[in-house]
Amino acid sequence: MLLLIIRVVFAVVSAGAIAAFVSSENPAPPALVGAHPFASFVVLMLLTQSVTFVDILIPTKRIEVVSAIYFGLLIGFLLSYFSNQALSPLVSSGPYQGVVQTVTNLIFPYLCVTLLLQTKDKFRFIIPYIEFAKEVRGGRSYVLDTSSIIDGRIADVIETKIIDAPLIVPSFVLQELQDIADSNDKLRRNRGRRGLDVLSKLQANTHIEVKLYEVRQEEGKGMTVDQRLVELAKKLGGCVVTNDFNLNKVASVQGVDVINLNDLANSLKPRYLPGERMTIKIIKAGEGPGQGVGYLDDGTMVVIEDGGGTIGRETDIVVKSVLQSSAGRMIFGRLPTPADR
Numbered sequence: 001m002l003l004l005i006i007r008v009v010f011a012v013v014s015a016g017a018i019a020a021f022v023s024s025e026n027p028a029p030p031a032l033v034g035a036h037p038f039a040s041f042v043v044l045m046l047l048t049q050s051v052t053f054v055d056i057l058i059p060t061k062r063i064e065v066v067s068a069i070y071f072g073l074l075i076g077f078l079l080s081y082f083s084n085q086a087l088s089p090l091v092s093s094g095p096y097q098g099v100v101q102t103v104t105n106l107i108f109p110y111l112c113v114t115l116l117l118q119t120k121d122k123f124r125f126i127i128p129y130i131e132f133a134k135e136v137r138g139g140r141s142y143v144l145d146t147s148s149i150i151d152g153r154i155a156d157v158i159e160t161k162i163i164d165a166p167l168i169v170p171s172f173v174l175q176e177l178q179d180i181a182d183s184n185d186k187l188r189r190n191r192g193r194r195g196l197d198v199l200s201k202l203q204a205n206t207h208i209e210v211k212l213y214e215v216r217q218e219e220g221k222g223m224t225v226d227q228r229l230v231e232l233a234k235k236l237g238g239c240v241v242t243n244d245f246n247l248n249k250v251a252s253v254q255g256v257d258v259i260n261l262n263d264l265a266n267s268l269k270p271r272y273l274p275g276e277r278m279t280i281k282i283i284k285a286g287e288g289p290g291q292g293v294g295y296l297d298d299g300t301m302v303v304i305e306d307g308g309g310t311i312g313r314e315t316d317i318v319v320k321s322v323l324q325s326s327a328g329r330m331i332f333g334r335l336p337t338p339a340d341r
Contacts, residue, residue: 007052007055010048010052011049011052014045014048014049015045018041018044018045018048019041021044022037022040022041022044023037065117068113068116068117069113069116069117071112071116072109072112072113072114072115072116072117073109073112073113075112076108076109076110076111076112076113077105077108077109079104079108079112080101080104080105080107080108080109083104083108084100084101084104087100087104140165140236140237140238140239140257141165141166141167141168141211141236141237141238142163142165142166142167142168142238142239142240142241142259143168143170143229143232143233143236143238143239143240143241144167144168144169144173144241145173145225145226145229145240145241145242145244145247146173146176146177146180146195146225147242147243147244147247148241148242148243148261149169149173149177149195149198149199150177150180150191150192150194150195150198151243151261152194152198153243153261153264153265154167154198154202154241154261155198155201155202155205157261157264158202158205158207158208159205159207161207163208164207164208165238166208166209166210166211167202167208167209167210167211167241168211168213168232168236168238169199169210169211169212169213170213170215170228170229170232171212171213171214171215172215172225172228173225173229174199174212176225177192177195177196177199178192178196179192180192180195181193181195181196213232213236215228215232226244226246226247226250227250229242229247229251230247230250230251230254230256233251233256233257234254234255234256239256239257239258239259240256240257240258240259241258241259241261242258242259242260242261243260243261243262245260245262248260266324266329271322272319272322272331273319273322274319274320274321274322275318275319276318276319277316277317277318277319277336278316278317278319278333279314279315279316279317280294280295280296280302280304280314280315280317280333281294281312281313281314281315282294282304282307282308282310282311282312282313282315283295283311283312284311285308285311286303286304286307286308288303288305289308290305290306290307290308290309291303291304291305291306291307291308292304292306292307292308292309292310292311292315293307294307294315296331300329300330300331301329301330301331302317302330302331302332302333303330303331303332303333304317304332304333304334304335305320305332305333305334305335306334306335307333307334307335310335315335316335316336317333317334317335317336318333318334318335318336319331319332319333320332320333320334
């Protein structure tokens with residue numbers, strides 16, 4: 001709304017200024033304008049409003065791109081001026097003065113603009129201090145994938161305030177969440193809506209910065225979402241946050257750091273060592289003969305040898321081994337024997 005008001009005010013002020021110019025008698029406008037005041041008014045209005053048209057045509061503007069072009073031109077013309085001053089004793093009296101000035105005025109701005117644009121992902125200009133600073137604050141950015149947002153544990157981790165780096169949500173991940181939320185399958189639809197709710201919760205958190213990173217469709221043409229995530233993490237120098245085991249492996253192979261939420265959760269779970277005793281309710285039979293299966297409060301599966309006969313009861317067991325991986329954790333146990341007492 002504020003932009004709309006500014007554009008309307010700009011159009012009204014432009015119309016008034018141009019009307020006063022074409023109808024002015026002191027000083028008189030150029031003869032061509034005075035001979036055709038209405039046509040001149042229309043042409044000048046179109047010329048001034050073309051700026052508004054370009055502004056609307058490019059709604060997404062990145063400050064590092066704008067500042068790189070601005071300062072590239074500024075520094076380029078400054079270098080061109082100094083070069084012309086240095087070369088003036090050599091070419092001032094010759095026929096090549098105009099050629100040298102034209103070439104330096106073209107080459108130096110181009111080199112400066114392209115240099116700053118090529119390095120904008122690592123550094124950017126901070127206005128008005130005109131100094132280089134890292135693009136991210138508090139460390140490397142975290143690129144969220146769809147599974148980590150739907151999972152929801154990332155929001156709980158952020159609530160602990162142990163992460164102060166910005167969270168990056170690529171536009172194609174947001175699109176995938178919307179597609180899942182619009183699915184005809186009820187389960188997928190609920191998962192998608194949960195992901196959107198988690199994302200809204202993250203954006204409402206004042207302790208973390210959540211950036212929606214716009215990625216053009218042509219940049220990832222022919223690539224899967226996982227491949228685009230890895231490439232974006234490489235480009236930003238960040239790491240991928242996921243609980244997808246396959247994405248974890250793909251990113252690791254390509255040298256991209258990964259934070260696996262399952263690994264993070266496993267590292268914070270209480271450790272059970274072989275020989276320790278625990279009490280668990282066996283709720284179903286296992287795949288092996290005589291096995292029983294129970295679950296801890298955090299969802300960890302516990303497989304008990306010879307526990308099939310105690311299904312439905314709270315049972316003391318002895319831990320035999322613990323299998324822990326990025327895909328989750330399993331505990332293997334057995335029923336206690338007289339020797340354990």
